[in-house]
Amino acid sequence: MTDATRHSPGIARVNKPLQPNSFRGGPDSTGKFGxxxxxxxxxxxxxxxxxxxxxxxxxxxxxxxxxxxxxxxxxxxGRPSPLWYAERLTEHLRAQAAPGKGAKIYFKRDELNHTGAHxxxxxxxxxxxxxxxxxxxxxxxxxxxxxxxxxxxxxxxxxxxxxxxxxxxxxxxxxxxxxxxxxxxxxxxxxxxxxxxxxxxxxxxxxxxxxxxxxxxxxxxxxxxxxxxxxxxRDFQSIIGEELRGQMMAAEGRLPDILVAAIGGGSNAMGLFFPFLDDPDVRMFGVEAGGHGVHTVTGHAASLTGGRPGVLHGNRTYLLQDAEGQILEGHSISAGLDYPGVGPEHAWLHELGRVEYVNATDDEALAAFQLCSRMEGIIPALEPAHALAHVIKAAPELPAETLMVMNMCGRGDKDIFTVAGHLGVKL
Ligand SMILES: Cc1ncc(COP(=O)(O)O)c(C=O)c1O
The missing domain is CATH 3.40.50.1100 (Rossmann fold)
Structure with a gap:
């Protein structure tokens, strides 16, 4: 990654210490990630x-x-899933960017898998x-x-x-x-x-x-x-990132600069990120569901942004909870992202600062859903539409040589009724 990429406005790096020699060593024999x-x-x-x-x-x-x-x-x-250069979307965002800006956007197309997701x-x-x-x-x-x-x-x-x-x-x-x-x-x-x-x-x-x-x-x-x-x-889903390494080397002759994935429990993101965790120049963004906004108490499902550590479903991780530790209900327009917790490895990577966790609101995901459909002829699921919303925000601020890969982890057929309802269209 170039210095300009690293210090781009709008996606400033969270300044946390990077500690272990390897981020791929976890968990320990008791199943703990830190x-x-x-x-x-x-x-x-x-x-x-x-x-x-x-x-x-x-x-x-x-x-x-x-x-x-x-x-x-x-x-x-039907693996390997293709790596697709989203050229129209890239050019569309470059048209709104300053000269020399606008990352090159690729999709890892796991929505093409049999059954339509990762x-x-x-x-x-x-x-x-x-x-x-x-x-x-x-x-x-x-x-x-x-x-x-x-x-x-x-x-x-x-x-x-x-x-x-x-x-x-x-x-x-x-x-x-x-x-x-x-x-x-x-x-x-x-x-x-x-x-x-x-x-x-x-x-x-x-x-x-x-x-x-x-x-x-x-x-x-x-x-x-x-x-x-x-x-x-995580091990099974790592096929996503493993394939991507080879595909990006073939397409561009180098590793990607930035990876972006939506976070529900975090499996598609771990699958994309894990094979790159020890490549220090690869930045990673996990995009949580911002719902009606992370400033609201129960109007989102951003457990890393708005939660704190606790125990749920057999593991200790970041959870949305009230003052007494009761689990709060998460909200997202996307049924796959409203889990009030997150996988424990993400909690660890968050505390170490190796992966950066951001969020996108329901409205931003809806806008990304429609833009992607029209620009690329790909109707995304509402889950990766959150990741795409972050790509849309960040790409115009990055230098044009930046290689950005988003995990298109599901197709949107299942969501057309929800989206139609939000757009006021009766099916
Ligand atoms: C298409 C799609 N993407 C993402 C998710 C979120 O899960 P995870 O964070 O484990 O990838 C789901 C969950 O149902 C999903 O269906």
Whole structure:
């Protein structure tokens, strides 16, 4: 990265110490990333968590496991996902920038994966693991429905019964994905507790797992939950950043300067970032859901910007909570981003200052959603539309030689009803 890039106005680097020799060393043997992560679970769940940890360690060391997962990624998912130079968007933003400014924008196109998002990468790894462990049925939680659809898909492929827990609010706002899961043969359980969104779905899935530990594998959709889930989901999603390294070298002969990804629980972002964490010249931005604005108390889901450390769903991380430590409901226009927590590795990278966490509001994401559709012929999911909103803000301030890559982690078909509603269009 050039000096000018580093000191560009508007995306000034947060001045925090960079401590460890490697940012890729975590977690430790207890599942901790610095003071975050771990496994805070009921006694009854502990043997099962240890069983998952042991099985994953053995699978990771087995070349046949890796080969089977990669075969599925190639022939079933359609990987590698392309790296796309978003030329019209780049030129559009350059037209608004000062001379010599306007970063070159690329999309890593994980929305082209089978099932329409990055979730399938980690689902296939986990379903292969579940089979290896001899588990007979699969449960999952889902927010936007993409993880539920990916899990239902893999279960259809491997002939495994599948139950997906989904908050009733999300069932209502993600109808196309609910129907897809049912078509694929999954049972969808609408969870009524709390705000009836992702947090509540995960609570219910964990409760169910405790009662069915013998035959059931819990397929978690993001880099959250107790150890080893944050590490395991990150490892599977790192295929995104690994592919990008080679693709960027082929396209530009060097590594990217800036990576940008949306943060719900943080799995697509960890997948993009992890392979670059020890490349000091690569800056990384995680974009949280700013909702109605991070100045509001419960009108956003920016847990790193507006939360503080606590324990939820088996790990210690940044959470939105009230003065007494009760978890607050997050808000976002995007069902995949309204989780009131974040994966523990992000909490650690945030405290170290290695990754910079910003946010985009509902309105900014809606504007980015429409601009991308018209400029690139790509209808993004509302989740990556948040990342794109940051790209739109930052790119015009950066020197033109800056290479900026945004993870297009999902396609927007599932969101057209939500967006139409916000635009006052009746479908
Ligand atoms: C398309 C898409 N992107 C992003 C997310 C957020 O999850 P994560 O932060 O784990 O990538 C979701 C979650 O449902 C999603 O469906």
């Amino acid at each position: 003071g975050f992560g771990g496994r805070y679970v009921a006694e009854t769940l502990m043997p099962l968590i240890l069983e998952v940890e042991e099985a994953y360690a053995a699978a990771k060391a087995d070349p046949a496991f890796d080969a089977e997962w990669r075969r599925l990624l190639t022939h079933y998912v 979730k399938i990468n980690a689902v296939l790894g986990q379903i292969l693991l579940a089979k290896r462990m001899g588990k007979k049925r699969i449960i999952a939680e889902t927010g936007a429905g993409q993880h539920g659809v990916a899990t239902a898909t893999a279960c259809a492929l491997f002939d495994l019964p599948c139950t997906v827990f989904m908050g009733a609010t999300d069932v209502a706002r993600q109808q196309p994905n609910v129907f897809r899961m049912k078509l694929l043969g999954a049972e969808v359980v609408a969870v009524q507790s709390g705000a009836a969104t992702l947090k509540d779905a995960m609570n219910e899935a964990l409760r169910h797992w405790v009662a069915h530990v013998e035959d059931t594998y819990y397929c978690i959709g993001t880099v959250a939950g107790p150890h080893p889930y944050p590490m395991m989901v």
